Amino acid sequence: MTAVPLQSLHACFEGVIPSIIATVDAAGVPNISYLSHVHYVDEEHVALSNQYFSKTAANVRDRGTAALILVDGRSGRQYRLDIAFVSSSREGELFDRMSDHLSAMSARQGMSDIMALRSADLYRVLRCEAVPAVGVNEEAPPAPPDAAARLAAAARLAGALAREADADAMIDLALNSLHRDFGFPHLMVLIPDEGGARLTVIASRGYETPGTGAEVAVGEGVAGTVAATLRPLRLADMSRGRRYAEAARAERPLPRAAIPYPGLGDPLSQMAAPMIGRGELTGVLLAEAAARFAFTRADEDALGLVAGQLGAALALHDLAAEGATAQKPAGTGIRGPCIRIRYFPFDDSIFIGEDYLIRGISGRLLHHFLRLHLDEGRSDFTNRELRVDPRLRLPEVKDNLETRLILLRRRLEEHEAPLRLLRPERGRIRLEIGGTPEIEVVT
Structure with missing residues (x-):
């Protein structure tokens, strides 16, 4: 058998084929x-998902060693x-990352309650060798993007x-x-609602329909899991089950709020x-992508860097937008x-005619x-006045006003x-109306 460096086996650590x-x-x-998941830690260590194999755990305690086939x-x-066994952990970053990945994959198979992670067990790799096997694909896979170049591009962005x-x-x-x-x-970019229970699509690329205003539940799907845990997540092959993505797309808070979710029907990555x-x-x-192994670890790192900067920049922009002075210029008249x-006060949903537009803070x-x-002939408003107006009932701690306005503007367009x-x-908002609004409040 031929010795190989552990860091060259990244495709073995994606949880696609059980080890x-x-x-x-x-x-x-x-x-x-x-094993459902073997996690690459560094050039000399891997971590194993310990779920329910008490005999394996007992043998490792007795001997301290094991053999893996990846x-x-x-x-x-x-x-x-x-x-060789090093340590076991039930908390910390390594445990959390492995638990997130396992939960996402097992939920797709309807086994989220069964396959909960008990511990992340760290092992030192004593030897790593290629095993002769029949029926393998001898064609070399396409080379992944250069990790350093990927991160450099993300830093520039x-x-x-x-x-x-x-x-x-x-x-x-x-x-x-x-x-x-x-x-x-x-x-796509999704933002949380005021209660933190759902995510709303604010912008997207690459889909047949933009899906602005579509919603998924926090905790459901990859986006919902990331919102709940505040940790990045990457799945390389989602073909071992379909119900997870389908359930996320089927979730809707109200039958009338039927904005189609823009996600792929059967994403594999x-x-x-x-x-x-x-x-x-x-x-x-x-x-997301329709192909397996569409994203690498370097892609995940790059996406995380961009997401972090985008989140921080939007938060700072929200603060800076408060500086405009409130003015109340007269409107141009209603015609x-x-x-x-x-307007439905129950959930703050708005319909134009019979068509649903938006709900929540927006x-x-x-x-x-x-x-x-209508009441004052006004067309211009400021972020500052909106934040202090008690009629709007904006959250005191984090109202995310700027992103709510972006969502509303894009949804109208x-x-x-x-x-x-x-x-x-x-810091200023201007409303342009191509007619005379007639508002019916539906209680």
Whole structure:
């Protein structure tokens, strides 16, 4: 058998094909079990997912060593690792990352309650060798992107985001660059609602429909898991089950809020990273592809770097946007065709005619703008006045006002509504109406 460096086996650590662990008890009786996940730690260590194999754990306690068979999910090549037990952990970054990956994969198979991670067991690799096997794919897989070049490109993009003064432009800059320069085929940015229970799509790239305003539950799907844990997650081959993604797409808070989710029907690769600003979740950046092994560890690191910068930049922009002075210029008068607006205070949802538009804080904001336009003839508003207006009931700690306004503006444009939301300058909002709004409050 031929010795190989452990760091060259990344395709074996994606959880695509279960690994085999062999141990021997004190009496010399062998035991063989399957492992759902072997995690690469560094050039000399791996971590194993300990779920329910008490015999394997007992043998390791007695002997301190084991043998692993790893399988490359792309080629079928096999490798044997002789390993020695180092330590076991039930908390910490390594445990959390392995638990997230296991939970996502097992949930796709309807086994999330059964396959919970008990511990992450760290082993030192004594020897790593290639094992002759039949039926393997001898064709070399395509070379992954250079990791250093990937991170350098992500650093340049993060710098460009830091220099951008407009929040809308930040989101477009990030998605356009990741789609065009990094080759990520499908992307979306999702932001949390005011209760932290759901994520709403605010922008996307690569899909047939943008899906602005579509929702998924926090804790469901890759994006929802990242929102719940605040940790990045990457799945290289999701073909071992379909129900996980289907369940995420089927979730809807209300039957009438039927904005189609823009995600792929059957993605085989997904990764997501949290957007964090001022210590709070401001959104999730998700990438997915129809092909297996579409994203590498370097891609995951690059996405995390960009997501972190985007989250921080949006949070800082939200603070800077408070500087505008409140003014109440008169409107230009109400004229034109009737625009029928229905507002549901129950969930702050807005309908234009019979068509659902938006809900939550964004819906509450639009109703507020329209009400003041009708009552006072106003068309211009400021971030500062919105934050202190008790009628809007914005959260005191993190209102994410800027992203709510972006979501509302993009949703109006996508809906081709007779209403437009403009940003004449930082901290100011202008409502343009192509007719006479008639508001019905439905209780």
